Amino acid sequence: MTKEVKNVPDLRFPGFENTWETKKLHQIVDVKDGTHESPKPTDDGYLLVTSKNLKNSTLDFSESYSISKEDYEDINKRSKVEIGDILFGMIGTIGNPILLEKDGFAIKNVALLKTSSLQEREYILNFLKSNSITKQFYKLNVGGTQKFISLRSIRDLKIDIPSSEEAIKIGGFFNKLDRQIELEEQKLSLLEEQKKGYMQQIFSQKLHFKDENGKDYPLWEIKKLGELYKVVMGQSPKSINYTDDNSHPVLVQGNADIYNGNIFPRMYTKEITKLVKKGDILLTVRAPVGEIGIAQFEACMGRGVCSIEGNKFIYYFLEMFGIQNKWQKLSQGSTFESISGNEVRNIEIPIPSPSEREKISDFFSELDHLINMHSQKVDELKLRKQGFLQKMFV
Incomplete structure (x- = not known):
């Protein structure tokens, strides 16, 4: 007699034993896409976001350009972007889902996922980052010279759904983990900016070290x-x-x-x-x-x-x-x-005196050590998250 294989993840919260249900993405959320045209750039107006603007779970507007109000409104007739939506890259950079915290822009070659449930939203966001989606991309043979995934293929992506209670727990868990990563990245960024500030001050000689007797070192x-x-x-x-x-x-x-x-x-x-x-x-x-x-x-x-x-x-x-x-x-x-x-x-x-030179070098070496420790902590948290993404989804 063949042993039944349950559709469950390797790692679960205590108290949950039910088999997960497999559905297609479009059965759970509304899946649309932006324009496939290339609106004419304007000097001002509304920003146009493409797949290349989806970076590291955030929107990077540095490479986007403005389009006219008319083009913006025309695109929004089929795919109006709103806070709480999920964006998903369709060309070039495939995937890299992002939960929107702002709106007021249009999209091109980007899928738009809409759901009214906050818990459902967080669960789907993290499922789209999981190994399950990567495997489906591989089977779809998403690649070639210009990577591309069609809207139909995105709508047909299979997603395993737990009970509402378990989905809420999973979404909340990853939300907390993402927040922890974000806070550590902010600390790291602050340290890096502090180092730059100290460099500007010390090498321009606006900030000085004192010798062992509290006196100024010789002029540089x-x-x-x-x-x-x-x-x-x-x-x-x-x-x-x-x-x-x-x-x-x-x-x-x-x-x-x-x-x-x-x-x-x-x-x-x-x-x-x-x-x-x-x-x-x-x-x-x-x-x-x-x-x-x-x-x-x-x-x-x-x-x-x-x-x-x-x-x-x-x-x-x-x-x-x-x-x-x-x-x-x-x-x-x-x-x-x-x-x-x-x-x-x-x-x-x-060039300062040898003694001051040594003090400056030691100061920045200690700062680098602190920066490296924070950087390693961020990397470890991200690696930990990847491990959970692989084990907590089917």
Whole structure:
């Protein structure tokens, strides 16, 4: 006799044992979509949101443009956006559902899900982020050069429905978890902004450290980077010598090879051209210019980077240099965004006494440590959420 397989998740709240019911999305919520036309941009009016504006569970209006009142009203006849609706990307960025906290804009190539129940809304939002939806996308073979999912396919997505009481508990659980993630992200953002503020104040010498006796340190001297530290420009090996064999040195060619201030190994090389030593500063010198890191091991440098025999003080100064967009100003005028070795060597740097330099470096190192701890906490919470999304839905 075949054992009955129940339609239930791996992880449930105590007290719930009933089998979940499978329905199609359009049986639960009203599913529409925005325009597929391209309304003419205007200088002012109403914003037009597309799938690319759906990012990390929020709406990013930075790449949207305005359309006329007439076009806005015409689009709203079929898909009026309201607070509490769910948006779902249909082209390019598929999925990435977002619960709306504002309205007053139109949509293009975006699905619009409407339901009057708050609890139902929160449950559906998180179900659309679950592994179940990812698997359905895979079966639909959503992909190709331009990813696209039709409105009919979205309406026919299968969604497993628990009892109202269990759905409310699940929705409330993820709502609290999302709020916790949001608060930690706000703390992280505040710390990062504080660091930028301290950099501006300290390197402009508006904020000073005192010595052990409470007295001011000596005035800072202005020096050129090349007068103090050796700058080595990278040189790319022949591509025939690129390899995936990690027994060879790591090849650092540009910003894709630097992540979170460290080398991120992607490729290796059999041919050694220019080397960056462990502890040296790495700086990207070709588009984009200004990404920095500290080499945690010896590596080969391609022509997109250079090394600087500096220290933590110089590293933080160069980070501030980037915050002030000075790399972009330095690279302006060239056909291809880049800076030369001489331009790097001629950067003027205010140099404090060795004792004050050490205090500044220690201050920013401690701040970085605090930022990294908060960043790890955010990552852990997001990873935890992904685990719950996989286990708490069928």
